[in-house]
Amino acid sequence: MPRWLPRALVLALALYACFQIGSWAFHQLFGLLVNILLAFFLALAIEPAVGRMAARGMRRGLATFLVFFGALLAGAGFVAMLGSMLAGQIVDMVENFPQYLDSLINWTNQHFHTDLSRLEVQDSLLRSDWLQKYVQNSASGVLDVSTTLLGGLFKLLTIFLFAFYFAADGPRLRRGVCSVLPPARQKEVLRAWEIAVDKTGGYLYSRGLMALVSGAAHFVLFEILGVPYAPALGIWVGLVSQFIPTIGTYLAGALPMLIAFTVDPWYALWVLVFVVVYQQIENYVLQPKLTSKTVDIHPAVAFGSVIAGTALLGAVGALIAIPAVATLQAFLGAYVKRYDVTEDPRVHGHRGYGVAVLARVQKALHVKKDAAAREGGDQE
Numbered sequence: 001m002p003r004w005l006p007r008a009l010v011l012a013l014a015l016y017a018c019f020q021i022g023s024w025a026f027h028q029l030f031g032l033l034v035n036i037l038l039a040f041f042l043a044l045a046i047e048p049a050v051g052r053m054a055a056r057g058m059r060r061g062l063a064t065f066l067v068f069f070g071a072l073l074a075g076a077g078f079v080a081m082l083g084s085m086l087a088g089q090i091v092d093m094v095e096n097f098p099q100y101l102d103s104l105i106n107w108t109n110q111h112f113h114t115d116l117s118r119l120e121v122q123d124s125l126l127r128s129d130w131l132q133k134y135v136q137n138s139a140s141g142v143l144d145v146s147t148t149l150l151g152g153l154f155k156l157l158t159i160f161l162f163a164f165y166f167a168a169d170g171p172r173l174r175r176g177v178c179s180v181l182p183p184a185r186q187k188e189v190l191r192a193w194e195i196a197v198d199k200t201g202g203y204l205y206s207r208g209l210m211a212l213v214s215g216a217a218h219f220v221l222f223e224i225l226g227v228p229y230a231p232a233l234g235i236w237v238g239l240v241s242q243f244i245p246t247i248g249t250y251l252a253g254a255l256p257m258l259i260a261f262t263v264d265p266w267y268a269l270w271v272l273v274f275v276v277v278y279q280q281i282e283n284y285v286l287q288p289k290l291t292s293k294t295v296d297i298h299p300a301v302a303f304g305s306v307i308a309g310t311a312l313l314g315a316v317g318a319l320i321a322i323p324a325v326a327t328l329q330a331f332l333g334a335y336v337k338r339y340d341v342t343e344d345p346r347v348h349g350h351r352g353y354g355v356a357v358l359a360r361v362q363k364a365l366h367v368k369k370d371a372a373a374r375e376g377g378d379q380e
Contacts, residue, residue, distance in 0.1 A: 041320045043166035044200040064168040174273045199326040206290045211238035225267045297326045
């Protein structure tokens with residue numbers, strides 16, 4: 001046996017063991033790493049506001065606290081307003097449920113020539129097996145819902161805590177990173193950091209614009225239909241649909257449909273149709289154009305980055321995909337050598353019809369001249 005073979009076997013086993021331990025640790029800490037990544041992008045988003053307040057003499061810790069406190073205060077006020085509105089609408093819906101049931105039964109009797117009554121329908125519903133099973137499952141699922149809510153609150157607390165430290169100790173964090181790098185690398189890291197702050201701010205700006213447009217469009221619809229609390233519902237749809245990825249659109253449309261149903265069940269259907277149509281317009285028209293202008297990336301790249309981010313990290317990936325790709329594109333653009341573009345019509349756009357015809361005629365004349373010259377040479 002060669003002397004190096006036992007050492008090679010031990011080294012291979014050690015490397016395999018390290019790989020297995022690292023893979024196990026990565027899977028165990030994957031949730032924490034995603035929360036830290038989201039907290040880092042949140043810190044980049046509030047960095048401009050914190051930087052302006054710190055430039056005026058305020059301590060960064062206090063400035064970060066004031067920014068977070070203002071955001072949480074606004075969010076809590078909005079949630080409290082919507083909660084009170086939703087509670088009032090649910091009470092009205094429960095009180096008017098017999099009227100809704102009567103109108104539905106009358107419509108069914110008229111169109112399908114049946115002879116149903118409310119007492120028969122209520123009795124069949126109360127005695128149905130699926131209702132009893134639903135009540136039992138709901139009672140047993142209360143604990144699961146409570147556990148999920150507590151887990152979500154803990155994740156939010158973790159994200160806000162890391163984001164606070166990243167924003168408050170931003171200069172110290174940058175000094176710590178730069179202290180282990182040579183001067184040339186330090187400039188690149190600082191430039192990448194600055195680009196990330198600009199692109200994240202531009203992304204939030206574009207989201208704010210789309211929330212404004214979405215809220216205004218849905219507010220007009222709610223006013224036309226006569227749905228109560230139209231301004232609050234417009235704000236709800238604008239904010240939730242833009243700042244909650246993947247499921248934000250469905251959460252945003254569910255509340256207006258519920259409240260529209262209390263006015264007229266057909267209004268809920270109109271709201272559903274409008275939400276679906278507007279979402280398609282926003283995905284394929286508004287969002288690519290606004291994102292390309294504020295974040296400075298191509299609409300196709302923005303759309304593809306959201307799909308890729310969703311596939312990799314789910315909702316978090318969809319939220320941070322566009323600013324991450326924009327930062328990477330801007331950073332790598334400085335290392336790509338560019339040349340002057342040739343003055344070819346195919347590069348700068350489609351050639352005109354007259355120019356194309358003239359080019360073909362000139363080419364045909366040249367071919368005829370060459371053919372005539374060859375024939376003359378052969379005769380000689």
